Amino acid sequence: xxxxxxxxxxxxxxxxxxxxxxxxxxxxxxxxxxxxxxxxxxxxxxxxxxxxxxxxxxxxxxxxxxxxxxxxxxxxxxxxxxxxxxxxxxxxxxxxxxxxxxxxxxxxxxxxxxxxxxxxxxxxxxxxxxxxxxxxxxxxxxxxxxxxxxxxxxxxxxxxxxxxxxxxxxxxxxxxxxxxxxxxxxxxxxxxxxxxxxxxxxxxxxxxxxxxxxxxxxxxxxxxxxxxxxxxxxxxxxxxxxxxxxxxxxxxxxxxxxxxxxxxxxxxxxxxxxxxxxxxxxxxxxxxxxxxxxxxxxxxxxxxxxxxxxxxxxxxxxxxxxxxxxxxxxxxxxxxxxxxxxxxxxxxxxxxxxxxxxxxxxxxxxxxxxxxxxxxxxxxxxxxxxxxxxxxxxxxxxxxxxxxxxxxxxxxxxxxxxxxxxxxxxxxxxxxxxxxxxxxxxxxxxxxxxxxxxxxxxxxxxxxxxxxxxxxxxxxxxxxxxxxxxxxxxxxxxxxxxxxxxxxxxxxxxxxxxxxxxxxxxxxxxxxxxxxxxxxxxxxxxxxxxxxxxxxxxxxxxxxxxxxxxxxxxxxxxxxxxxxxxxxxxxxxxxxxxxxxxxxxxxxxxxxxxxxxxxxxxxxxxxxxxxxxxxxxxxxxxxxxx
Numbered sequence: 001x002x003x004x005x006x007x008x009x010x011x012x013x014x015x016x017x018x019x020x021x022x023x024x025x026x027x028x029x030x031x032x033x034x035x036x037x038x039x040x041x042x043x044x045x046x047x048x049x050x051x052x053x054x055x056x057x058x059x060x061x062x063x064x065x066x067x068x069x070x071x072x073x074x075x076x077x078x079x080x081x082x083x084x085x086x087x088x089x090x091x092x093x094x095x096x097x098x099x100x101x102x103x104x105x106x107x108x109x110x111x112x113x114x115x116x117x118x119x120x121x122x123x124x125x126x127x128x129x130x131x132x133x134x135x136x137x138x139x140x141x142x143x144x145x146x147x148x149x150x151x152x153x154x155x156x157x158x159x160x161x162x163x164x165x166x167x168x169x170x171x172x173x174x175x176x177x178x179x180x181x182x183x184x185x186x187x188x189x190x191x192x193x194x195x196x197x198x199x200x201x202x203x204x205x206x207x208x209x210x211x212x213x214x215x216x217x218x219x220x221x222x223x224x225x226x227x228x229x230x231x232x233x234x235x236x237x238x239x240x241x242x243x244x245x246x247x248x249x250x251x252x253x254x255x256x257x258x259x260x261x262x263x264x265x266x267x268x269x270x271x272x273x274x275x276x277x278x279x280x281x282x283x284x285x286x287x288x289x290x291x292x293x294x295x296x297x298x299x300x301x302x303x304x305x306x307x308x309x310x311x312x313x314x315x316x317x318x319x320x321x322x323x324x325x326x327x328x329x330x331x332x333x334x335x336x337x338x339x340x341x342x343x344x345x346x347x348x349x350x351x352x353x354x355x356x357x358x359x360x361x362x363x364x365x366x367x368x369x370x371x372x373x374x375x376x377x378x379x380x381x382x383x384x385x386x387x388x389x390x391x392x393x394x395x396x397x398x399x400x401x402x403x404x405x406x407x408x409x410x411x412x413x414x415x416x417x418x419x420x421x422x423x424x425x426x427x428x429x430x431x432x433x434x435x436x437x438x439x440x441x442x443x444x445x446x447x448x449x450x451x452x453x454x455x456x457x458x459x460x461x462x463x464x465x466x467x468x469x470x471x472x473x474x475x476x477x478x479x480x481x482x483x484x485x486x487x488x489x490x491x492x493x494x495x496x497x498x499x500x501x502x503x504x505x506x507x508x509x510x511x512x513x514x515x516x517x518x519x520x521x522x523x524x525x526x527x528x529x530x531x532x533x534x535x536x537x538x539x540x541x542x543x544x545x546x547x548x549x550x551x552x553x554x555x556x557x558x559x560x561x562x563x564x565x566x567x568x569x570x571x572x573x574x575x576x577x578x579x580x581x582x583x584x585x586x587x588x589x590x591x592x593x594x595x596x597x598x599x600x601x602x603x604x605x606x607x608x609x610x611x612x613x614x615x616x617x618x619x620x621x622x623x624x625x626x627x628x629x630x631x632x633x634x635x636x637x638x639x640x641x642x
Contacts, residue, residue: 068111068112071107071109071110071111071112074106074110075102075104075106075107075112076103078099078102078103078106079096079099079100079102080099083095083129088444088447090443090611091442093129093131093441093443093444094442096129096130097126097129097131097438097439097441097442097444098447100121100122100125100131100435101435101444101485101489103125104122104431104435104485105481105485107121108480108481108485109476109478109481116425116427117427118431119427119428119432119434119484120431122137122140122435122438123137123138123141126434131438131441132438132441132442136437136441137438140430140431140433140434140436141427141430141433141434144289144386144387144388146426146429146430147392148280148283148386148387148388149426149429150395150426151362151388152200152274152362152391152395153203153421153422154395154398154412154417155199155355155358155359155362155394155395156199156200156203157412157420157421158355158358158398158411158412159195159203159207159355159356159359160203160206161355161416162349162352162355162411163207164352164355164356165191165195165204165207165208166208166211167338167345168191169187169208170211170334171338173187173334174331174334174338181253184257185256185257185316185320185321188257188264189260189264189309190264191208191264192204192265192268193264193265193267193268193271195265196264196267196269196271196276197268197269197271197272197363198360200274200276201265201268201275201524202422202523204268205265205523205524205528206527208261209261209528210531210534212257212258212261213258213532213535214337215334215337216250216254216535217535217536218337219250219333220247220251220254220536222330224246249324251536251537252324254532255537255539256316256319256320256321257320258528258531258532258539259316259320259528259544260316262524262527262528263309263312263524263551266513266516266522267306267513268305268309269524270304270305270308271301271306272294272363273292273293273294273297273298273366273387274294274366274391276479276512276513277425277428277483277523278483278487280429281429281432281484281487281509281512282487282505282509284429284432284433284436285487285488285501285505286436286437286440286491287491287501287580287583288502290383291571291578291580292502292571293369293370293387294366294367294369295366295367295368295369295370296570296571299570300506300563300566300567300570301510301566303566304510304559304562304566307558308514308551308555311551311554311555311558312516315550315551316547319547349405350404351403351404351411354401355411358397358398361394362391362393362395365391365393366387366391369386369387369390372385372390373385398410398411428484431484432483432487432488435484435485435488436488436491436492439489440492440583440585440586443611444492447496463503464556464560466490466507466508467507467508467510467511467514467559467560468556470482470486470507470512470514471511471512471514471552471555473486474511474512474513474521474522475515475518475521476518478515478520478522479512479515479521479522483509486508486512487505487508490504490505494581495581495583495586495587495607496586496607498577498587498604498605499577500575500576500578501581502571502573503567503573503574506563506567506571506573507559507564510559510563511556511559514552514555514556516551516552516555517545517548517551518541518544518545518548519539525544529544574597575597576596576597576599576604576605576620577596577604577605577620581605582605586608586611587605587606587607587608588617588632589603589604589605589606589632590603590604590605590606590617590628591603591631592604592619592623592625594621596620597620604619604620605620606618606631607619614628615627616628
């Protein structure tokens, strides 16, 4: 029968698309080069080049691709040149630290070795270059920030185990009643945005993308069967045009839907501290933890995230939905998908309700953390409670509550954690901490500050320039590499020019999430690219570029203005260099009244200019203070930044 032949034909078409993929993605990351299994894809999301299985590997006895070998040569050459020439005479160790940083940067960018192992290189190299001690570096790899990541990931894994996002998406779609392309796109983007806020973008994309692909494949099969039935009844031989038109509509919408999932997950992750890796990199920057908490970041980033989400939705509607009539994605198709879900995983269970409740509880506890912290202090007023403690409470409950679906087991089991938890992320965060410590101990932070000091005199211009720099770097080198490398550098530079570190770090962190233009820019993009292999026509690089380029340009333009406004309203980031940012080594707090940034102050930060005797420092207005000890109190010296 024609209908049966066409149904089989769609299956053959889906199975035989390898040549089409190779031809449409020459020179860039291709969908067919990435794994589709979730276990491998979790790692490929942050290391796509490492998992590119189709490319030739002519270097190092078949271990490296050409670009990996280039990255190795550049990294090793950088450290050799800097250690040999030593251009920074004032701070000799800064040359070694810059060399180590460039080595790690090249290895991260070109994925010479797994990025998580690259994060261990500071532990290996910094003591040998006499930048700092092994103890100082090792302490960077395990602290309260890593525990916060562990706690949030445990709840994310539980959410994935009970398949709650897929059920929620189907229920939302069935509730709308009318299956319109624009509505369908809005439902998926809203769901991914909200889930990425309370979960993380990688987990959400992994959970939602397979369901979306299943839905699109069902719609395409329905289109082919409908056309086959129509022409069979009319005994027509030529039905290729009708089939092509209907299937092209489905394929066009499939492209838009997968991009929508990636973009919405990225936007949602932007809104919370634990939603994306770049945000987690922010809270590991020295002195920042405690001054950028969960609630304040949400207030600051939510407007930017929402505006970016709306812009992304509008772009995708114009490109993929306008004038589209998705006739084959009917309510019957959705009902069939829901029936299949119930057959495989059963009806809505107590496990799903409890895991969803614990996810919301974790989000709520982190949001009110500053309020709770006021009541959990020592008799002397010292803060005892942190975000990692509050996040760990719901995570621990997952192992105490029995499962109704799996008798004799808890809601979350250790085998599930062992299989799905990305332990390498802890090393990556630790590597960022280690590099930050090396910046301070070597004096590299002061040397880098001189490079951008002229930009700080331009008022609001640095905000836009920083966002452009970080966004372009993110498109080329990925959000993980950009955040790990640039955030510590910007923090160090801000201290050298006595600018509030938040004025640099807040817009930089936000712009690390403007990763829409290339498939390897962010883990969410990599995941939808890889999963699209299950479609008859997978995503292509040009799909990301044509949709992501205008979105990125508009996001930078609007985001620059919006971040400038919100960072003043929420963090007062344009205030003078704060006392909490003082490190006691390169900067000190001096009791010298004056006007800084248009504000009258009774004390202010001062940059040490004589690092041998540490008796001379320079104020923001250029005034030299000598001797420093005459203008500092004993407590300022023994407890800097307090």
